[in-house]
Amino acid sequence: MKEGRFFLPSSGGRVECVLCPRHCVLSPGQTGFCGVRANREGKGLSLNYGSLSAVQIDPIEKKPLSHFKPGTDILSLGSYGCNLSCLYCQNHQIARDSDLFRFARGGEEITPSMILEQLAAPLAGVAYTYNEPTVWWEFMIDCAGLVKEKGFANVMVTNGYIEPEPLRELLPLIDAFSVDLKGYSEEFYRDVSGGRLAPVKRTLKSIVEAGRHLEVEYLVVPGKNDEEASFEELMLWYARELGADVPLHINRYFPRHKMSLPATPIDRLLALYDIACKYLSHVHIGNAQVDLSKRRSQP
Ligand code: SF4
Numbered sequence: 325m326k327e328g329r330f331f332l333p334s335s336g337g338r339v340e341c342v343l344c345p346r347h348c349v350l351s352p353g354q355t356g357f358c359g360v361r362a363n364r365e366g367k368g369l370s371l372n373y374g375s376l377s378a379v380q381i382d383p384i385e386k387k388p389l390s391h392f393k394p395g396t397d398i399l400s401l402g403s404y405g406c407n408l409s410c411l412y413c414q415n416h417q418i419a420r421d422s423d424l425f426r427f428a429r430g431g432e433e434i435t436p437s438m439i440l441e442q443l444a445a446p447l448a449g450v451a452y453t454y455n456e457p458t459v460w461w462e463f464m465i466d467c468a469g470l471v472k473e474k475g476f477a478n479v480m481v482t483n484g485y486i487e488p489e490p491l492r493e494l495l496p497l498i499d500a501f502s503v504d505l506k507g508y509s510e511e512f513y514r515d516v517s518g519g520r521l522a523p524v525k526r527t528l529k530s531i532v533e534a535g536r537h538l539e540v541e542y543l544v545v546p547g548k549n550d551e552e553a554s555f556e557e558l559m560l561w562y563a564r565e566l567g568a569d570v571p572l573h574i575n576r577y578f579p580r581h582k583m584s585l586p587a588t589p590i591d592r593l594l595a596l597y598d599i600a601c602k603y604l605s606h607v608h609i610g611n612a613q614v615d616l617s618k619r620r621s622q623p
Contacts, residue, residue, distance in 0.1 A: 326370050326462055326463075327370070328341075328343075328373075328461075328462055329343070329461065330461070330489070330490055331363075333366075334349055337351065337365075338350060342489075343361070344358070344407045344458055344459070344487060344523075345487060345520060345523040346407060350363035350368070351363060352364070352365055355371070358459040359420065360372040360405030360459050361405075361459065370460075372403045372405055372463070373433075373462050374434045374463060375404060375434070376434050377402045378418075379402075379434075379439075379442070381447065382397065383395075383397055384396050384397065384448055384451075384479070386400075387400075388502065388541070388610060389500055389502055389537075390571055390573070391606060392537045392539070393477065396448035397446070398447060398451045399439070399443055399449070400453050400454070401451070401452055401453070401454075402415075403455055403460040404419075404455055405419065405455055405456065405459040405460070406419035406420060406456040406459060407456055407459050407519070408483050408519045409517065410506065410518070410581075411517075412516075412545065412577060412579070414580050415455060418455045419456070436466045436467035439470075440471065447476070448477050450467065450468070450477075450478055451478075451479040452464045452467075452468075452482075453479075454481075456485070457480055457482055458490070465493060465494060468494070468497040477499040477500065478497055478499055479500045480498045481501075482527075483504050483506070483519075483524070484505070484523070484524040485523055487523075491527060491530055492530075498536060499536065499537060501539070502541060503541065504540075505524060505528070507545075507548070508549065508554050508555065508561075512548060516549075529565055532567060539570070539572075539573065540566070540571070541575055542574050543575045543577050544574060544575065544596060546577070546585055546587075546588050546589060546592055547585065548585075550595075550596060552596070555600075559600055562603065569604075570604070571604075572604050572607050574597055574600060574608070574609050574610070575610040575611045576588045576590075576593055576609070576610065577611075578611070588612075590612060593614065594609075594619070601619070
């Protein structure tokens with residue numbers, strides 16, 4: 325636990341958290357939507373500072389990043405909490421399970437220096453992943469600074485739901501971003517993920533403008549975000565605003581958590597793959613074994 329950044333004082337001992345676009349206004353004793361930032365006696369705290377749900381070594385392709393240090397392994401860290409509420413969340417226990425959060429807070433506090441001791445060649449660096457690292461901002465930025473000083477890379481696997489100022493501070497430290505773009509309509513973000521699309525588009529553009537490596541994930545939920553005309557509109561925006569060279573991963577959805585729709589049919593993935601290939605240079609299909617050798621070639 326640590327005093328947090330990006331809390332603004334408000335009336336009556338309340339504080340407003342401006343780390344992510346939700347801007348939770350918290351009375352003393354209250355905890356924000358993410359479950360890990362709170363007002364305690366008028367002070368804004370990061371409750372999950374130093375609380376880790378996982379520390380393990382993964383191939384970087386699992387983040388997934390296919391065009392950043394391919395073939396290397398990366399030390400992957402996760403904590404607790406999330407600022408979205410996707411109905412199909414695959415990590416809902418570490419994202420939203422308040423019992424687990426309480427247990428975690430009673431556990432050993434890990435420091436960024438302890439992480440650094442685990443970091444040695446041939447590891448590529450550290451990935452902040454598993455739960456949403458935005459809501460772990462204070463620990464991530466402390467750790468990322470040390471990792472960078474030691475000459476290793478930092479990778480952030482994120483939903484992109486972050487305000488411009490905290491993102492601006494991260495940009496010089498994070499070498500590669502894997503951003504999960506949930507859909508291409510405000511309705512999808514509101515109804516399925518409990519957030520808004522506009523801030524995520526802003527984050528994607530800021531990462532590109534800062535010249536950082538970016539790869540984008542798009543989980544195809546059948547009947548929800550696989551409408552072809554809308555996806556083509558997304559690809560036009562993507563190529564124009566992010567660039568045709570920014571890799572896109574089109575991923576297969578499987579029923580999880582509160583969503584019971586059947587898994588994405590392979591032909592839906594292929595239909596969106598063909599559209600994406602008209603505009604982008606690097607398109608991948610994830611979570612499915614698909615033979616792409618006879619598909620249209622990418623530009
Ligand atoms: S980071 Fe958490 S507390 Fe802060 S605005 Fe977002 S959801 Fe609310």
